[in-house]
Amino acid sequence: MINSLFYNRLYEWYEMNHRVLPWRETEDAYRIWLSEVILQQTRVAQGMEYYMRFVARWPKVEDLAAADEADVLREWQGLGYYSRARNLHKAAQMVVESGKWKAEGFPNTFEALRALPGVGDYTAGAIASFAYNLPYPAVDGNVYRVVARLLDIDEAFDTTAGKKLFHKHIETLLDREHARMFNSAIMEFGALHCTPVLGDNCTVCPLQEFCLGYAHGTASLLPVRKPRPKVxxxxxxxxxxxxxxxxxxxxxxxxxxxxxxxxxxxxxxxxxxxxxxxxxxxxxxxxxxxxxxxxxxxxxxxxxxxxxxxxxxxxxxxxxxxxxxxxxxxxxxxxxxxxxxxxxxxxx
Ligand code: SF4
Missing domain, CATH: 3.90.79.10 (Nucleoside Triphosphate Pyrophosphohydrolase)
Structure with missing residues (x-):
């Protein structure tokens, strides 16, 4: 049963253990968006280097919009998944050309963020909550894992039906008044504590008494994925x-x-x-x-x-x-x- 003690435990854990990352220390939506796109399929240590370079070279969305695509691709070199860089550039141009967010600097609703090229539900939820504290979940692989274990869900999280089911549960788990804190904490908890290989982490877990996967002995088998497509x-x-x-x-x-x-x-x-x-x-x-x-x-x-x-x-x-x-x-x-x-x- 999730109650206020659950959130207190999670937030205490976060305060004591989280990594200091530049994109978590800012509420600048443009910078948060840059970090989220760079970090898709990329390790934090590698992404940090690219984030710092992008922010130094194009500190505002107007600067990125005015850049040459070739320069953006060049700066992206080595990260892979180049469609992300092309979408980044295209989205910056859309934001600036529309002129709608001149005062705010960047789109400030979930729907407007979701409409940008390359921005899916996860990224829109992450920017909406981290920059504006709007009550949207940001569900990345770490969050799927934590939620699957906490609620003992053995449905594959990467199918259409599984995604729907997980989102329903995550909506009820979300601390709507503190979405920024909740999303930051649960993502970090998945990245650092409720990790793919659990080792002894469950025995020293602050959320252990809330965890059905732990109680049922299934935690290490979760989450379930659909079979991988043939390479x-x-x-x-x-x-x-x-x-x-x-x-x-x-x-x-x-x-x-x-x-x-x-x-x-x-x-x-x-x-x-x-x-x-x-x-x-x-x-x-x-x-x-x-x-x-x-x-x-x-x-x-x-x-x-x-x-x-x-x-x-x-x-x-x-x-x-x-x-x-x-x-x-x-x-x-x-x-x-x-x-x-x-x-x-x-x-x-
Ligand atoms: S008890 Fe184990 S599986 Fe459950 S949340 Fe904690 S670390 Fe994750």
């Missing part, structure tokens, strides 16, 4: 052309890159070396530079062939650039991984 394998050969003579009129070393142009495929608008995709594994003499790169639903098997050439071949859709300028382009994470290895031997 699709893809095979790529990348051609890394290196022109190291003086044909371009300078002593620099040149290479070819191209921008990915299919909005329905991975890494839209990111740059990479010219590439061929194969329908099945490539069996001919493998390059020493091979990588397996795992995305959420795809496993990429990539090999990078290095061609030292006197004259750059003509490859449709590519740009010839100095090797030293590669840093100026937003590159896919796979390309960055390959470059890390190649820089040891190239260019020289």
């Amino acid at each position: 699709r394998d893809r095979w790529f050969t990348y051609h890394v052309y290196v022109q190291s003579d003086d044909v371009q009129g300078t002593k620099d070393i040149y290479t070819l890159i191209r921008r990915r142009e299919n909005p329905k495929d991975i890494w839209y608008h990111l740059y990479e070396f010219p590439c061929e995709e194969h329908p099945s594994p490539v069996t001919c003499n493998p390059s020493p530079l091979t990588f397996t790169h795992t995305l959420s639903h795809q496993k990429l098997h990539a090999r990078f062939l290095i061609h030292r050439v006197q004259k750059m071949p003509s490859v449709e859709g590519t740009l010839t650039i100095p090797w030293s300028a590669l840093d100026d382009y937003a590159l896919s994470r796979l390309t960055l991984r390959a470059l890390d290895t190649m820089q040891l031997s190239l260019p020289n």
Whole structure:
């Protein structure tokens, strides 16, 4: 039975244990939104670095709206899921162009937040509660786990029916007058105490007497997920052309890159070396530079062939650039991984 003691215990735990994170110390909705988008699918330590850079470079939503998409992608490089960066930029432009939130600086209702590209129920609830203390839950993976265990729910939380069920329960759990505190505390509790692997945490848990999963001995089996979709394998050969003579009129070393142009495929608008995709594994003499790169639903098997050439071949859709300028382009994470290895031997 959830009562005021439950909330007191949770909030006391939060006061004593929470991490000091810059986006939890502000009520600036723009900054909270930036942090929430950056932290999707990203660890806090890594996200912190990106958050600080974004805030320093684009301190207000107007600054981000005025940026070039290429610069935003470039700043995002290494975080993956680049559609998040494109949506971030598009949403900033929508906020500024609409002119509706000039006084407030950022949308201030759940509905207006939810209407921004890339903002789902979780992110809208997080901004609405953290910035404005509005009574909306912010349900991330940590919250699903805590709630599944507290209420002993063995329904998968990532199906349509499961989401509905969890949301109904979370609505009743939400401390509506203190939504900012409640959401911060329960998320942090899931991140730091009611963790996927429980160890001895239940024995020293301030919420133990409220926890049905603990009472029934099911906590470590929860939450339940639906079976994972099958991962699709893809095979790529990348051609890394290196022109190291003086044909371009300078002593620099040149290479070819191209921008990915299919909005329905991975890494839209990111740059990479010219590439061929194969329908099945490539069996001919493998390059020493091979990588397996795992995305959420795809496993990429990539090999990078290095061609030292006197004259750059003509490859449709590519740009010839100095090797030293590669840093100026937003590159896919796979390309960055390959470059890390190649820089040891190239260019020289
Ligand atoms: S008793 Fe265990 S499972 Fe229940 S809330 Fe505490 S840590 Fe989580």
